Every structure is written in C-alpha cells, then in structure tokens.
Amino acid sequence: MNTNKGRKKMNGGKFKLLTLLAATALVLFCAGNVLAAASGACVNCHTMHNSQDGASMMVDGTDGPAPALVRAASCYGCHGDVDIVNGTWDNFLTAPGKTPRINAQTYGDYGVSGDTLAGGSFYWVDDAGMAADAKGHNVVSVAGQDGKLGYQPPGWDPNFSVNGQINGGAETWNNQLTCAGVTGCHGDHTATDDFTAVKGGHHGDDSELDGSTVAKSYRFLKGIIGYEDPEWEFQPTATKHNQYHGEARTADTATNTKTISYLCAECHGDFHSGEGTLGADGTTWGAPWLRHPTDLDMNDLPNTEYALYNGDKSYSVVAPVASEDVSAVKSSVLVGAGDAVVTCISCHRAHGSPFDDLLRWKYNEDGHLMVAANGTSGNVGCFVCHTTKD
Numbered sequence: 001m002n003t004n005k006g007r008k009k010m011n012g013g014k015f016k017l018l019t020l021l022a023a024t025a026l027v028l029f030c031a032g033n034v035l036a037a038a039s040g041a042c043v044n045c046h047t048m049h050n051s052q053d054g055a056s057m058m059v060d061g062t063d064g065p066a067p068a069l070v071r072a073a074s075c076y077g078c079h080g081d082v083d084i085v086n087g088t089w090d091n092f093l094t095a096p097g098k099t100p101r102i103n104a105q106t107y108g109d110y111g112v113s114g115d116t117l118a119g120g121s122f123y124w125v126d127d128a129g130m131a132a133d134a135k136g137h138n139v140v141s142v143a144g145q146d147g148k149l150g151y152q153p154p155g156w157d158p159n160f161s162v163n164g165q166i167n168g169g170a171e172t173w174n175n176q177l178t179c180a181g182v183t184g185c186h187g188d189h190t191a192t193d194d195f196t197a198v199k200g201g202h203h204g205d206d207s208e209l210d211g212s213t214v215a216k217s218y219r220f221l222k223g224i225i226g227y228e229d230p231e232w233e234f235q236p237t238a239t240k241h242n243q244y245h246g247e248a249r250t251a252d253t254a255t256n257t258k259t260i261s262y263l264c265a266e267c268h269g270d271f272h273s274g275e276g277t278l279g280a281d282g283t284t285w286g287a288p289w290l291r292h293p294t295d296l297d298m299n300d301l302p303n304t305e306y307a308l309y310n311g312d313k314s315y316s317v318v319a320p321v322a323s324e325d326v327s328a329v330k331s332s333v334l335v336g337a338g339d340a341v342v343t344c345i346s347c348h349r350a351h352g353s354p355f356d357d358l359l360r361w362k363y364n365e366d367g368h369l370m371v372a373a374n375g376t377s378g379n380v381g382c383f384v385c386h387t388t389k390d
C-alpha cells in the first residue's frame, strides 16, 4: 500500500491524507458508479485499523476508531466536514465520497441559490456565538441542549409509532435528539446508537423506495417514501427537485404513515393531527382551522386563492408541495388530484435555516422580506400558496 508522508494538519486540526494513497483513491473513485449508494474506494470512508504510519486515519479530528470502521466518530463528522463543497464535491479526498453536507453556510433568502441542500443546514444552530437554538434541531454532536425547549419536541405524541416507537413511547424526553435511532429522525427507531440505526443504509440498494428497510426509505428515514433528487436539491429548480410524499386527507387522523409530514409527526404529532383540532363548528377537518393544515390537498379546495399557486402552478422550490404519486419529479402541480399537498416542509427545513423555527424564509424579523423579497414580483413564502393575501 502507498505511504502517506504528506499527511498534515489543517482546517481546525484535522488530519488529512494527501499523497499517493489519495491519488489511488482518486482513480478508484472516478471508476466508481453514480448511484446514490456510497461508491468509491473503501479507503475514502473506512479504515481497517485506524492506523497509518502509526497515526490516526480519522478525518474529523477525533481519535477513533469508530463504529463500522468509518473514518469519522459521528454522522456529523462526515456530513459536517468543512472540506465538502456542495455542488462540485471536488474535495472528496479529504471529505469522503460525494457526501451531502449538512452544515452549508450560504443560504440566500430561500435556500435555493446558495450551497444549502434540501434539508437545510445545521450551521446556524451549531454556531454557539449566535445563541441560535431556534434556528435548527439541537442534535447531539451538533449543538447542546435547546435552552428554551429542553429535550422535549413541541407537540410530542407517542402514538405516531407505526415506523418504530420513538423515545421508547415515554411521555417525557430525558435524552437529547440524535441523528438516528430511538431519539432521532433517521434509521431504525429501535436502535439506541446512530450507526446501528442506519446499518447497511449507505451500501443498500435504493433504486426502489418502499419504506421497508432503512436503505429503501427516503433519505434513510425508515418507513417514509419519496423521490430523491440525486444532488439532494443543490440549487433546485421546478424541474429538478425532491418529490415529497403527501396524503390528500379528508379527516384529521393520520392514515398514511409514509408521508414526509408523518416523519415530523413521529415527534410533533399534535401539530399534524392532534387533540384540540376540532373546528369551531364541531367538525374535525376544514376551515376555520385551529392549527395550520398539513397533508391537505389544495386540489380539494374551492378557493381560487390556491388555484393560483406560485402564479402559474409551477412547482415552487421556495414553498414546495408534496404529492401522493412520487414516481417522478412534478414540474407543474394542481394538474391532477393529490399533486398539491401542504406539508410541514412547505414552510420548514428539517435540519435548520438562518431563521427561527427552522423556517424556509424570513417570517417575522423585519416584516418585509416576505413580500417580493427576491426583488421580483410577489408570491414568496406564505404567498406562494396564499396568493390573494399578498
């Protein structure tokens, strides 16, 4: 095997391999395939003994070794690596593989023109200097406990357990949110550590997503389905984006447990279909609402307000809608039943954003950005759907 005497310290004390070893990896990597599953030389991501010339092989500055023989001690160790440049991914020698980066720093007004991917970014909640607990999910290894919310998810309801019982079903959360597992979003909810929870995910066949295994679930969110943009929505457009799964509900109960909103409901259940959602007239579904609806199809509404979604019914990457059919990207919506479903991530980013409550756009900080913030005509943020309120 090659030597790597060129190893040196940079970027916050991380050890990097920069020699023949890496050149070999380059050749092997280029020969790899372009499927979503992990590809490239094993050495990009794994170390057999965590020792090369007697020194650690970890890429995240930790001592190692790590579970599954990977070269980072945590999910964030790889996915939060500063050397990943989303879009070009040209620094893969030091950031293993074509890794989607979850702490990108360039968001812009809506997170669609910079380097932020679909999930948003943990960068703002990660920055202790900003005291920004509200700007992201406070995940272990990313940020400490949320100063206001503690460990408990607002709207927590243990009954949304079809895809595995989160927090062991307990009423009170005594542990902080993790990337995966029993107190996390990704992977198998019966596992108590991140790597056990996603085991087999990175190498699994994900050509057909039916939610049956971690690998066959949308973004390793076990039980959830959807269409995966191969570049994780790096600079998405109406014709290039994820296609989220939603349900055209006609009642408050969550019957479809494979939607992206059901994922959020696994922890924030009451915000999806909770107690106290009885309408003023005694019904449990329909306007006037008591909480903002999700898994509601705008095709089912008579109002022209929603028929003018995004002005011309083109899919908005600013305020996206989900669909029942997720076999392909939809560039126009409100074309057929079930293709314009309001979802939690119509308004939120899953990981975080520069804005409070992980919102996709600025909502209340100066009261102005919502309206024609991008310098073009209106219909941004809430107005993408509420077209007559602009």
Ligand code: HEC
Pocket (backbone or CB within 6 Å): 038, 039, 040, 041, 042, 043, 044, 045, 046, 068, 070, 096, 097, 098, 195, 198, 199, 200, 201, 202, 203, 204
């Ligand atoms: C781009 C990064 C990457 C590359 C390249 C890579 N792996 Fe992995 N591998 C991972 C990660 C991350 C995990 C742990 C999480 C998981 O199981 O999904 C893993 C887990 C595994 C596992 C245990 C889980 C399973 O799927 O059985 C084995 C075995 C494995 N890798 C073997 C290999 C071999 C052999 C190669 C080279 C042909 C390789 N890997 C290349 C990232 C990679």
Ligand code: HEC
Pocket (backbone or CB within 6 Å): 036, 037, 038, 039, 044, 045, 046, 070, 071, 072, 074, 075, 076, 077, 078, 079, 096, 097, 098, 099, 100, 179, 180, 186, 194, 195, 198, 201, 202, 203, 206, 218, 219, 220, 228
């Ligand atoms: C050794 C580096 C490494 C580690 C550690 C690692 N990942 Fe990954 N991850 C990758 C790479 C590279 C990809 C892109 C290839 C792929 O899609 O499998 C990826 C892809 C993903 C994806 C997107 C899959 C898709 O459908 O596109 C998710 C979700 C993910 N990882 C979650 C995790 C979680 C959770 C952990 C911690 C248990 C983790 N990763 C640990 C390197 C890593």
Ligand code: HEC
Pocket (backbone or CB within 6 Å): 133, 134, 135, 136, 137, 138, 139, 146, 149, 150, 151, 152, 153, 154, 166, 177, 183, 184, 185, 260, 263, 264, 265, 266, 267, 268, 344, 345, 348, 349, 350, 357, 358
């Ligand atoms: C595994 C549990 C879990 C899942 C799944 C989950 N969350 Fe959370 N969420 C939490 C916890 C715990 C908190 C409170 C602590 C924190 O902010 O991290 C929280 C806080 C929040 C907050 C408030 C942030 C703040 O600090 O004020 C928002 C907004 C939010 N979640 C939205 C979502 C959305 C949208 C989804 C689906 C994409 C989702 N959550 C999925 C556990 C979860």
Ligand code: HEC
Pocket (backbone or CB within 6 Å): 286, 287, 288, 289, 290, 292, 293, 296, 298, 301, 303, 306, 319, 320, 321, 341, 342, 343, 346, 347, 363, 381, 382, 383, 384, 385, 386
């Ligand atoms: C993806 C589309 C979409 C987005 C984005 C959206 N809404 Fe809505 N909103 C709807 C739909 C659909 C309804 C249900 C209307 C109905 O039943 O008549 C609704 C209902 C409401 C209601 C209750 C109306 C009633 O009659 O009870 C309010 C208030 C509201 N939205 C405000 C907002 C605000 C504020 C934002 C931005 C933070 C926003 N919405 C973003 C689609 C959206």
Ligand code: HEC
Pocket (backbone or CB within 6 Å): 153, 154, 155, 261, 264, 265, 268, 271, 272, 292, 293, 294, 342, 343, 344, 345, 346, 347, 348, 357, 359, 363
């Ligand atoms: C129409 C846009 C919109 C939709 C759809 C939406 N949210 Fe929110 N969410 C907001 C806004 C705006 C806030 C800020 C607080 C408020 O206005 O109630 C918020 C706040 C939150 C909070 C923080 C509560 C706290 O106490 O800090 C959580 C958690 C949350 N949302 C989860 C969800 C989940 C889960 C869904 C889907 C079931 C969802 N949201 C759907 C706009 C939305």
